Amino acid sequence: MKRIQMTSKYTLSCAVLALLALASCKQQENTAPQNENYCIPEDISKGLNFAKVTQRPIQRTLSLNGTVEYNQDKTVPFYSLVEGVVLSAKFSLGDYVKKGQLLAEIRSTDLNEFKTELRATEAELKVAKRELESVSSMYQDGLASQKELMEAEEDVQVLESKWHSAKSNLALFNGQNKEGIYQILAPQEGYIVTKTIVTGMALTDTDEPLFTIANLNDVWIMANVYATSMRYVKPQAEVQVSTLAYPDEKFKGQISTISQVFDAEERVLKARIVMNNHEMKLRPGMSAEIHLLLDDNQGEALAVPNNAIIFDNNQNYVVTYKDACHQEIRQITPLTKNQEFTYISGGVQEGETVITTNELLIYNQLNNHL
CATH class of the missing domain: 1.10.287 (Helix Hairpins)
Structure with a gap:
């Protein structure tokens, strides 16, 4: 009877040890992956952009509103030199035309x-x-x-x-070869931006142009400068322009001229910025926001691009990057910011690399692997 009891106790002890060993193995299995570094998948890694933490003079931003307008030096309104009847109009509003291209023919006495x-x-x-x-x-x-x-x-x-x-x-009138026919040729290359001429139309003496051609390879950004901002806006000042159509893109330019007389209706000075427009992203009539960086001699501080900042739980963070399997979440303390940079105190060091695209995705993945 004693042997049976001892055997029973021995069997029970072995069972308890086996259960403890199994539980320990399961716990190790569950905790092991949490100790591994998160590696950014290749398809996400290809789309990442980065920026260096730099020491910069603290600058604030002055923002002005304005509009995109035609470059008046490259815009030609065309007026009829004769009276007559339009035989043909070979273009439509918005068409691109080349210099010397036949646009219309008018029969005229x-x-x-x-x-x-x-x-x-x-x-x-x-x-x-x-x-x-x-x-x-x-x-x-x-x-x-x-x-x-x-x-x-x-x-x-x-x-x-x-x-x-x-x-x-x-x-x-380009009409030497056709009896009584006035041929209208494009005076310059560009886009037809206004048009009042149609086939069959009778032309009389008028002050209204038949059409207007504008070369849109560069445009004017006309910024509104209020009296309170006059002292900051100067010719040759570097500016960045943003539009509702491309909110994440900044177009760089310089102020070329500033009006010396206030606009009678808007009570503002007009500052002109000549902007390259080869990609045709700036269309006359669009609203624009113009940003000037102002140096107020406030010293220097570490700066990171605004799009690297992550705001979570009332705190600000950035994600530093060494390679695809080594990133860190760093808490930072913002001092001030402008249109492009946030100036910070602590959390990162000059020269470190921060992620500026998909940073929130990486931030969440790193938190999940803690």
């Missing part, structure tokens, strides 16, 4: 009058030249005076001047 005047002048000039030859010959034979010779020469000169003038006037 004015053009016939110019051609009639040119022909009449040509005939008179031929007669005057024959008369000059005759008088010159008679002068050499002593049958004509010097005065008569000079009058004949003057008649030829007057008619030649009149002929060149008539020919130049006719050349404006």
Whole structure:
């Protein structure tokens, strides 16, 4: 009976030890992955952008509102030089046209009058030249005076001047090869931004342009400068421009000129920024926000790009990066910020690398692996 009891106790002890060993193994299995570093997947890693923590002078941002406008130096309104009927209009609003491209044809009686005047002048000039030859010959034979010779020469000169003038006037209409047809050629390359001409339309004397061509390779950003901001806005100042269409993109430029007279309606000075627009992202009529960095001599501080900052639980963080399997969450203390940088105290060191895209995704993954 004793042996049975001892055997039973021994069996129970072994069972307890086995359960403890099994539980320990399961606990090790559960805790082991938590000690591993989080490695950023390759597909996410390819889309990451980074920035260095730098020591910078503390600058604040002055923001101005404004609009995108045509470059007036590269915008041509076209007015009709004659009255008549539009035979054809070979373009539409918004079309891109090249310099010298045929845009429209107009039938006009004015053009016939110019051609009639040119022909009449040509005939008179031929007669005057024959008369000059005759008088010159008679002068050499002593049958004509010097005065008569000079009058004949003057008649030829007057008619030649009149002929060149008539020919130049006719050349404006590009209509030498078509009877009574005024051909309108594009005066420059660019986009048709206004249009009032249509086929069959009767043209009369008007102050309204038939169309306007604007070259949009560069545009003007017209910033509104209020009196309280005048002392900060100066020619050649570097600016960054943002639009609602591209809120995450900053267009860099310089203030080229500042008006010396307040706009009568808006009571602001207008500052002009000539902006490169080869990608056609800036369209006239768009609203724009213009940012100037102001140096107030407040010293220097560590700076990180604004898009690296993560705000969570009333604290600010950044994610530092060494390689795909080594990142850290660092708490920072912001001092001030401008449109581009946040100036911070502590948490990171100059030269360290922070993540500026998908930083929130990496931040959450790192928290899940703690």
